[in-house]
Structures are given as structure tokens and as C-alpha cells.
Amino acid sequence: MKSREYLNINRERSNLAWNRLYKRLQEDQLLEEKSESQVSIVKTRWISIAAMLIFVLASGYILHHFIRHDLVEESNMITLSNSGESLLAVRLQDGTIILLNKDASVSYPEEFAADKREIEFSGDAFFEIAKNPDVPFLIQTSDAVVKVLGTSFNINCTSGQPFEMHVKNGLVEVESLKNKETLRVKAGERLLVNESNFLLTNNIDLAFFDKYHKNLRFKDASLSDIISILNNNNSQKIILQKEELGDKQLTLELREYTPESAAQIISLALNLGCIVSEEQILITE
Numbered sequence: 001m002k003s004r005e006y007l008n009i010n011r012e013r014s015n016l017a018w019n020r021l022y023k024r025l026q027e028d029q030l031l032e033e034k035s036e037s038q039v040s041i042v043k044t045r046w047i048s049i050a051a052m053l054i055f056v057l058a059s060g061y062i063l064h065h066f067i068r069h070d071l072v073e074e075s076n077m078i079t080l081s082n083s084g085e086s087l088l089a090v091r092l093q094d095g096t097i098i099l100l101n102k103d104a105s106v107s108y109p110e111e112f113a114a115d116k117r118e119i120e121f122s123g124d125a126f127f128e129i130a131k132n133p134d135v136p137f138l139i140q141t142s143d144a145v146v147k148v149l150g151t152s153f154n155i156n157c158t159s160g161q162p163f164e165m166h167v168k169n170g171l172v173e174v175e176s177l178k179n180k181e182t183l184r185v186k187a188g189e190r191l192l193v194n195e196s197n198f199l200l201t202n203n204i205d206l207a208f209f210d211k212y213h214k215n216l217r218f219k220d221a222s223l224s225d226i227i228s229i230l231n232n233n234n235s236q237k238i239i240l241q242k243e244e245l246g247d248k249q250l251t252l253e254l255r256e257y258t259p260e261s262a263a264q265i266i267s268l269a270l271n272l273g274c275i276v277s278e279e280q281i282l283i284t285e
Contacts, residue, residue, distance in 0.1 A: 081105040086215040091225040095130035124156040126212035147173040163193035217253045234259045241284040
């Protein structure tokens with residue numbers, strides 16, 4: 001409707017402009033004498049061309065608007081890569097935690113869709129998927145698609161190596177991209193995908209996952225996200241005295257840390273207080 005009104009308004013403007021131009025050319029005797037019918041035909045042709053030009057321009061504007069909008073939507077992806085030796089810790093919008101090993105990379109949207117949570121991943125990482133039975137979590141890799149509802153596991157899909165997964169808890173569904181075969185992997189199981197073959201083994205050593213929690217690095221992360229990640233794998237919890245302290249941002253690296261040493265480093269970096277007890281650690285203003 002707005003486009004039609006736009007064209008009508010500009011057609012009227014074109015008519016006025018044509019009349020002014022035609023009158024000026026007549027006054028300067030720059031036009032050959034023509035009959036009224038010939039003049040009408042010439043005017044009609046020019047008006048038609050002007051209207052077509054306006055329509056093309058308007059259509060171009062509309063297409064540009066929608067194409068640009070789509071590009072902006074598609075460009076709202078965040079890509080993180082870890083080039084350091086320590087694991088890069090990331091907490092997604094839904095609360096999912098990803099610990100990226102060296103040379104690993106993950107791409108995810110600023111906000112997930114209403115019906116699914118989907119990311120792209122390559123390399124080696126540990127995943128702690130936030131539980132949401134109504135919205136599955138999909139991890140796209142070069143070898144397989146991993147579907148989970150809420151669980152923890154690692155994935156190693158480093159280029160040149162077979163796809164490998166160890167499940168710490170929960171249930172994970174893996175679909176091979178080569179033969180579309182699907183397999184469910186339970187807690188304590190290890191899956192190896194070699195070419196198009198699935199190899200499943202049981203009774204994995206849970207100490208295998210310790211390597212993902214010893215050395216962590218945070219880049220421009222909020223204090224609330226940092227504490228959530230640290231608390232995820234430790235019995236001694238770090239607590240914020242005031243919720244607004246969680247908005248503070250910090251870049252830091254923790255090596256062979258304990259909850260107490262991590263809290264003390266954070267407190268020093270942000271000029272905050274730290275009260276330690278057996279059950280918890282309180283960070284204060």
C-alpha cells in the first residue's frame with residue numbers, strides 16, 4: 001500500500017516537472033510546432049518512462065531494504081577461536097558452557113531460535129549443555145550432527161582425525177553426515193566415527209574430563225558467567241554478595257586453580273572483597 005502511494009505521489013510530481021519543462025522549452029522556441037495530439041503522445045511517453053523509472057527505483061529500494069535486513073540477520077553470528085594453550089571458557093545465552101581447547105572454534109547466534117539451539121563447531125572441546133527438553137541443542141561438525149537435550153560430553157573433530165566423543169552424563173544422539181546412520185551414546189560411553197563406521201565402547205574413565213577444567217581462560221566475560229563456569233565443576237561454590245557485581249567484565253587466565261585461588265584473583269583484579277568458608281566463597285564490594 002505504501003509503495004502504491006509512493007508511486008502515485010511521484011507520478012504527480014513527474015507530471016508537474018514535465019509541464020514546467022515543456023512550457024520553458026516552448027517559451028525559448030526550442031520545440032518544433034506539433035499538433036495537440038502529437039504533444040499529448042510525447043508527454044504520455046515521457047510520463048510513462050518517468051513512472052517506470054520511479055517504479056524501478058522504488059522496487060530497488062524495497063529489495064535493498066529486505067536483502068540488507070536478511071544479511072544483518074545472518075551476520076548476527078558470533079565466532080570464537082582459541083589460539084592459546086589454556087582452554088577458552090564460553091557461556092552461551094541459554095546457559096550452555098563450552099570449554100574450547102587449543103585451535104578449536106565455535107560459531108553461534110546472539111540469540112537462539114524458538115524451536116532449536118544450533119551451533120557450528122570444529123576442534124576439541126567440552127560441552128555442558130543447559131537442559132531444555134522443549135528446545136534441542138544441535139552441534140554441526142564436518143563429520144556428524146550431535147543432538148542433545150541436556151548433558152555433558154566432549155567432542156574432538158579436529159581436521160584430519162576421526163570424530164570422537166566421550167559422554168560424561170546424559171544421552172547424546174549422533175548422526176553421521178556420510179551415511180545418515182544415527183546412534184545414541186549414553187553416559188560412560190565413547191564413540192569413534194571412522195569413515196562411515198560407528199565404534200562404541202563402554203566404561204570410560206571419568207578422570208578423562210579433568211583436563212578440561214585445570215587451565216581456563218576468559219576473554220571479556222561477565223563476572224556472573226565466570227562464576228557460573230567455575231561453580232559448574234567444583235563443590236565449593238563462589239557467591240556474589242550483590243547481583244549487580246555479576247555485570248563486571250574481566251579477562252583472565254587461571255592455571256591449576258582452586259575455587260579459593262580463583263576467587264582471590266578475581267577479587268584482586270576487580271578490587272573486591274573475598275570471604276572464604278568451608279562451604280562457599282563470598283565476593284563482596
